Amino acid sequence: MFTAKDYKSDQQVRWCPGCGDHAVLNSLHKAMAEVGVPPHEIAVISGIGCSSRLPHYMSTYGFNTIHGRGAAIASGVKIAHPELTVWQVSGDGDCLAIGGNHFIHACRRNVNINMLIVNNRIYGLTKGQYSPTSPKGFVSKSSPFGTVERPFRPAELVMGARGTFFARTLDVDGPTSVMVMKAAAEHKGYAVCECLCNCVIFNHGAHNWIATKEDRLERTVVLEHGKPMIFGKDRNKGLVLDGWNLKVVTIGENGVTENDILVHDATTEDPTLHLKLALMDGPDMPIAMGVIRAVPTECYDEAVHNQIKEVQEKAKCHTFDELLGTLEQWDM
Amino acid sequence: MSSKDKTICKDVTIRFCGDSGDGMQLTGTLFSNLSAILGNEIATFPDYPADMRAPQGTVGGVSGFQVHVGSGIHTPGDEADVLVAMNCAALKVNHKILKKCGVLIFDTDSFDEKNMEKAGYKTDNPFTELGISETIQLVPVALTSLTQKSLEDFGMDNKAVIRCKNMFALGLICWLFNRPLEQAIHFLGGKFGKKPDLLKANTKVLTDGYNYGNNLHLNISTFEVNRAENLPKGRYTIIAGNKATALGLIAAAKKSGKELFLGSYPITPATDIMHELTARKDMGVKVVQCEDEIAGVCTTLGAAFAGDLAVTSTSGPGLSLKSEAIGLGVMAELPIVVIDVMRGGPSTGLPTKTEQTDLLQAIYGRNGECPCIVIAASSSDNCFDYAFEACRLALENNTPVVLLTDAYLGNGSALWRLPKLAELPEIHPHVATEAHKEGYSAVCRDAETKVRHLAFPGMEGFTHRNCGLERDANKANISTDGANHAKMVETRAAKVAQVANQIPELKVEGNADADTLVIGWGSTYGHLLSAVNTMNEEGRACALAHFNYISPLPKNTEEIIRKYKKVVVCELNSGQFATYLRSQVPGEYLQYNKIEGQPFNVGQIVEFLKTI
Numbered sequence: 001m002f003t004a005k006d007y008k009s010d011q012q013v014r015w016c017p018g019c020g021d022h023a024v025l026n027s028l029h030k031a032m033a034e035v036g037v038p039p040h041e042i043a044v045i046s047g048i049g050c051s052s053r054l055p056h057y058m059s060t061y062g063f064n065t066i067h068g069r070g071a072a073i074a075s076g077v078k079i080a081h082p083e084l085t086v087w088q089v090s091g092d093g094d095c096l097a098i099g100g101n102h103f104i105h106a107c108r109r110n111v112n113i114n115m116l117i118v119n120n121r122i123y124g125l126t127k128g129q130y131s132p133t134s135p136k137g138f139v140s141k142s143s144p145f146g147t148v149e150r151p152f153r154p155a156e157l158v159m160g161a162r163g164t165f166f167a168r169t170l171d172v173d174g175p176t177s178v179m180v181m182k183a184a185a186e187h188k189g190y191a192v193c194e195c196l197c198n199c200v201i202f203n204h205g206a207h208n209w210i211a212t213k214e215d216r217l218e219r220t221v222v223l224e225h226g227k228p229m230i231f232g233k234d235r236n237k238g239l240v241l242d243g244w245n246l247k248v249v250t251i252g253e254n255g256v257t258e259n260d261i262l263v264h265d266a267t268t269e270d271p272t273l274h275l276k277l278a279l280m281d282g283p284d285m286p287i288a289m290g291v292i293r294a295v296p297t298e299c300y301d302e303a304v305h306n307q308i309k310e311v312q313e314k315a316k317c318h319t320f321d322e323l324l325g326t327l328e329q330w331d332m
Numbered sequence: 333m334s335s336k337d338k339t340i341c342k343d344v345t346i347r348f349c350g351d352s353g354d355g356m357q358l359t360g361t362l363f364s365n366l367s368a369i370l371g372n373e374i375a376t377f378p379d380y381p382a383d384m385r386a387p388q389g390t391v392g393g394v395s396g397f398q399v400h401v402g403s404g405i406h407t408p409g410d411e412a413d414v415l416v417a418m419n420c421a422a423l424k425v426n427h428k429i430l431k432k433c434g435v436l437i438f439d440t441d442s443f444d445e446k447n448m449e450k451a452g453y454k455t456d457n458p459f460t461e462l463g464i465s466e467t468i469q470l471v472p473v474a475l476t477s478l479t480q481k482s483l484e485d486f487g488m489d490n491k492a493v494i495r496c497k498n499m500f501a502l503g504l505i506c507w508l509f510n511r512p513l514e515q516a517i518h519f520l521g522g523k524f525g526k527k528p529d530l531l532k533a534n535t536k537v538l539t540d541g542y543n544y545g546n547n548l549h550l551n552i553s554t555f556e557v558n559r560a561e562n563l564p565k566g567r568y569t570i571i572a573g574n575k576a577t578a579l580g581l582i583a584a585a586k587k588s589g590k591e592l593f594l595g596s597y598p599i600t601p602a603t604d605i606m607h608e609l610t611a612r613k614d615m616g617v618k619v620v621q622c623e624d625e626i627a628g629v630c631t632t633l634g635a636a637f638a639g640d641l642a643v644t645s646t647s648g649p650g651l652s653l654k655s656e657a658i659g660l661g662v663m664a665e666l667p668i669v670v671i672d673v674m675r676g677g678p679s680t681g682l683p684t685k686t687e688q689t690d691l692l693q694a695i696y697g698r699n700g701e702c703p704c705i706v707i708a709a710s711s712s713d714n715c716f717d718y719a720f721e722a723c724r725l726a727l728e729n730n731t732p733v734v735l736l737t738d739a740y741l742g743n744g745s746a747l748w749r750l751p752k753l754a755e756l757p758e759i760h761p762h763v764a765t766e767a768h769k770e771g772y773s774a775v776c777r778d779a780e781t782k783v784r785h786l787a788f789p790g791m792e793g794f795t796h797r798n799c800g801l802e803r804d805a806n807k808a809n810i811s812t813d814g815a816n817h818a819k820m821v822e823t824r825a826a827k828v829a830q831v832a833n834q835i836p837e838l839k840v841e842g843n844a845d846a847d848t849l850v851i852g853w854g855s856t857y858g859h860l861l862s863a864v865n866t867m868n869e870e871g872r873a874c875a876l877a878h879f880n881y882i883s884p885l886p887k888n889t890e891e892i893i894r895k896y897k898k899v900v901v902c903e904l905n906s907g908q909f910a911t912y913l914r915s916q917v918p919g920e921y922l923q924y925n926k927i928e929g930q931p932f933n934v935g936q937i938v939e940f941l942k943t944i
Binding site: 009011038039040041042043045048055056058059060061062063064065066069072073074075076077078079080081083084101102105304305307308311312315316317318319320321323324327328329330331332 | 365368369371519522560563565566567568569570571579582583586591593595612613614615616617618620622623624626627630631632633634635636637638639640642656657659660664747749750751752753788789790791792793794795796797798799800801809810
């Protein structure tokens with residue numbers, strides 16, 4: 001049995017006081033303890049950015065690599081040795097700007113990696129430039145008159161790249177964070193958890209809409225597979241389909257009962273409803289949290305090794321000398 | 333004997349050329365294999381266009397395959413004794429390579445108005461227009477129509493029939509060189525074994541081509557090529573450089589007890605390494621065809637971090653893209669092997685042509701002070717040895733190794749004596765042991781060699797954090813301390829420098845007592861050795877020092893260079909190795925450079941050497 005402490009390194013954590021990364025780190029320590037894989041069998045891989053410092057604060061094997069390349073390096077670790085548990089930590093810039101290509105291909109291949117995108121919608125380490133997830137019009141050091149670009153929504157990228165897992169949590173919401181991290185660990189494939197995160201220095205209050213517990217009860221819906229999509233402090237609001245769209249209804253009003261509320265199925269291959277849920281935004285709709293999509297299927301690393309095993313079982317040569325024996329050859 | 337006489341020669345060069353779709357690579361390869369199996373040494377040089385399929389019949393679509401067979405073969409030959417031109421465009425592109433009294437076999441059917449126009453001839457007499465010497469022995473053969481006639485009862489469509497005309501040419505060449513057809517037919521069986529109809533058709537055309545030569549009393553001399561001398565006894569095959577590289581990696585994995593991982597992205601002319609390895613799942617090789625070059629090296633870093641023998645293969649533009657990640661490999665002290673099969677640059681450059689222009693990129697092309705071990709193969713067959721050596725040096729020193737080969741070595745092939753795994757040197761990966769457990773960190777290293785004690789995930793008691801940030805020299809904590817940084821820069825440099833203790837000393841060939849030393853590196857070895865041998869045969873004393881180990885240089889490099897009055901560095905670039913040597917062993921260096929996307933020409937080197 002492990003405790004959260006067993007996953008902490010002796011390094012002083014150097015994030016700004018109040019940074020959301022502290023909470024993400026604590027949740028990860030807790031989630032790892034609950035999953036119970038020994039620290040020496042875990043590799044935590046990151047790129048560059050504030051959140052990418054996280055491996056230094058782990059007692060596991062850690063590799064804080066170069067900007068944007070975490071997904072590719074983590075893929076290498078996992079494909080080489082699928083018996084290891086591999087976590088990847090990335091920020092919105094690291095993952096969705098410079099590392100976008102590796103990210104979508106990791107989703108597509110479905111490499112069995114547990115992946116956290118710590119999304120604070122800002123570049124923190126380079127001191128305050130807008131990121132690919134900053135809202136249009138966002139004023140920052142590199143956009144003094146507001147951005148004119150349309151932001152990415154990570155869920156769309158994951159599902160567009162045929163990703164099999166997408167979950168969302170908020171830095172300060174420890175229980176949901178631990179829950180989605182554990183679900184990511186259980187999932188076979190590239191399990192992307194978007195951790196909405198506050199940057200106290202450069203983007204303070206980015207997620208103010210859902211920052212307090214009370215607001216979250218009213219303004220988010222925590223999805224759980226097989227359970228109705230109910231939310232609200234009185235647990236009386238729910239989601240139903242209205243034509244092609246989702247709609248919020250109140251249980252007990254206009255004849256709506258709990259049976260009318262959509263029941264979440266995270267496992268459907270068809271991502272249509274998952275995407276609709278993931279893209280819900282305030283003020284009229286709740287923001288979806290929890291495991292939005294978790295489709296069971298074969299993962300890449302397993303497929304690679306299964307194919308090797310199959311070929312080896314049928315192979316005529318097993319040693320290097322036998323391999324050379326298969327070449328056209330003659331004595332001279 | 334139908335021909336006028338038989339020429340016995342030490343060696344002979346044949347160039348097959350035709351349209352990209354004419355099967356010249358196959359024809360050339362089959363002839364090379366036939367020659368080798370009869371006891372010749374060989375060197376081949378496939379020369380093909382970058383376009384997938386340029387317009388048929390144009391000079392842009394001409395594909396060539398040159399092979400040099402005989403005894404004492406070091407290069408694919410400067411000039412061709414025999415040129416086989418499957419169409420008039422191929423003749424236009426290749427005629428200059430033919431010797432003054434060489435044999436030119438050409439398909440008369442292709443010299444019609446339409447094809448001559450496509451090939452850009454301005455007159456209706458191509459031979460006069462090209463200035464083809466009257467001393468050349470012309471062998472006009474209606475290759476296309478004879479092939480059609482040969483297969484008239486086969487019920488094949490005309491396109492498929494015409495595709496067999498290369499076999500008619502091969503049959504004719506087999507006659508010309510006294511090559512028994514049985515062996516050629518055996519090879520065809522290997523190629524078309526699963527398509528019996530094609531095998532039958534190709535065999536028929538091949539045989540008819542042979543008989544055509546035999547029966548038609550062609551008024552040319554046939555060749556008898558000497559068997560190779562002084563070859564060590566053993567089992568031989570013909571191997572292309574890229575395949576030899578792939579096999580060297582597999583051998584190194586077996587020898588080191590590591591699993592082999594390749595992360596790569598398709599790029600000419602390196603892709604065959606990936607093709608070879610991904611077909612070797614029977615050997616347990618893990619290959620990832622990545623989304624880009626950067627992912628190629630990054631998955632490789634990940635695999636090395638996880639404890640594999642990790643390799644990425646690429647060519648020049650890919651090496652540029654991998655630079656930052658190779659730097660991470662240097663900083664994190666991980667054993668990766670980066671194979672650069674060089675091609676003409678810069679940028680996309682000449683993708684199918686050969687050049688040695690990535691040397692300085694390999695040595696220096698990274699941000700910060702970022703030393704890599706750099707070695708180079710010098711023949712198609714020794715790509716095996718240097719791929720093996722790259723793995724040995726990486727695993728024993730836990731730092732990136734760049735292996736340089738090039739299009740000429742990678743695509744060309746040579747005779748190769750098959751080794752046994754047991755004959756190969758041992759590889760001892762430098763891995764952390766129980767003794768290093770106490771206080772283990774990412775910077776724990778051997779006090780003398782500075783080699784890091786490598787530990788990887790799964791090893792209990794060695795968990796640690798690694799990164800591309802500068803680390804404290806003692807505890808591996810992130811550090812921006814100036815003195816510490818200086819110490820770490822020195823440590824990384826010293827670790828690469830001490831590799832000089834693990835590599836062979838530089839050899840001098842030719843006349844070691846000469847005043848002139850010819851220096852080369854990598855793929856030019858065969859040409860330089862031939863040129864130096866010619867010089868010495870002509871009584872002009874000349875020595876050769878050829879480098880396979882570039883960074884670090886062999887320990888006796890300075891001692892050797894200082895012995896000579898004149899030192900001339902010959903390379904297929906504008907003087908990169910000369911520039912490097914000037915920094916390592918300051919002094920006067922003459923240069924002989926060629927940067928035409930083609931290998932050296934021995935005759936031209938000799939001419940140059942006579943002028944200095």
